[in-house]
Amino acid sequence: MSLVCSCGAPVKPGFKFCNVCGAQISPNNMEKDETKPYSPLMDYQGRVIRMINGNKAGAFFPVYPNCTIGRSETTVEIPDDMTLSPLHARITARPDTMVIEDLNSLNGVFVRIRDKILLQGNDIIRAGDHYFLYEFFRPDHFTEGYGTEFYATPCRGEHFRIVEILSGGRRGRACMSPDGGVVVGRTTGDFTFPEDEFMSERHFTIRWTQRGGVLVDTSLNGTYLQIRDSFNLREGDLFFAGNTLFRVL
Numbered sequence: 001m002s003l004v005c006s007c008g009a010p011v012k013p014g015f016k017f018c019n020v021c022g023a024q025i026s027p028n029n030m031e032k033d034e035t036k037p038y039s040p041l042m043d044y045q046g047r048v049i050r051m052i053n054g055n056k057a058g059a060f061f062p063v064y065p066n067c068t069i070g071r072s073e074t075t076v077e078i079p080d081d082m083t084l085s086p087l088h089a090r091i092t093a094r095p096d097t098m099v100i101e102d103l104n105s106l107n108g109v110f111v112r113i114r115d116k117i118l119l120q121g122n123d124i125i126r127a128g129d130h131y132f133l134y135e136f137f138r139p140d141h142f143t144e145g146y147g148t149e150f151y152a153t154p155c156r157g158e159h160f161r162i163v164e165i166l167s168g169g170r171r172g173r174a175c176m177s178p179d180g181g182v183v184v185g186r187t188t189g190d191f192t193f194p195e196d197e198f199m200s201e202r203h204f205t206i207r208w209t210q211r212g213g214v215l216v217d218t219s220l221n222g223t224y225l226q227i228r229d230s231f232n233l234r235e236g237d238l239f240f241a242g243n244t245l246f247r248v249l
Helices: none
Strands: 002-005 030-033 048-051 060-062 066-070 089-094 097-102 109-112 116-118 124-127 130-136 160-165 171-176 181-185 204-209 212-217 223-226 230-233 238-241 244-248
Touching: 097 109, 109 230, 130 212, 160 181, 160 204, 171 181, 212 223, 223 238
Parallel strands: none
Antiparallel strands: 002 030, 048 060, 048 244, 066 089, 089 097, 097 230, 109 223, 109 238, 116 212, 124 130, 124 223, 130 160, 160 171, 181 204, 204 212, 238 244
16 A cells, blocks of 8 residues: 555655655645555565676566575576675665665675765775775874874875775775876776776766765766675666676666
């Protein structure tokens, strides 16, 4: 049974305002809709994810009440993706959202960012086929007591750097933040990767603000950020589990 605003518009569970008339949702202006749906699959019970790449590209998988993704003995089983852990992630359907959880996988779960996002120290970014570690520099990181300064090349005012993550977790090249920002792309930017055909010419930017580093996606294929424990998914979101890409429907 769903709820209806006094203006007649249906209201989704958890909404505080009507998206038609703008009225605040309260018991005084709510009515119950007695209409019976054709099927429970018309509600959140019908939510699915679609595999975008791999041998099962195009396949749909139901989420309700939950589904698991991994290399073996899971709801969505992908034995040929060796970057997946045996039990990699779980998605749970709820009335107002879907929640994806990283089940202590080796390689993590990466969700495409929505335009821009504020980064945290040690965030991991995926762009094309490359991975990067975001490192934030604390102002007091290289200071000692008694007024002693750490000897080094004079600092140009950098606030962060991004570091390539190579096979086996090794650290590759690093790029500092000249003039308060870094641009990463296939052919344009401070950090370029001309061999990566999945990376846009100018793929993403990290610019420094008073709040910290802000990641801005400017690409065709998207820029993905590794989740910390869990993340609320929305319709249309894209996410990687291992090297397998999914879309939320």
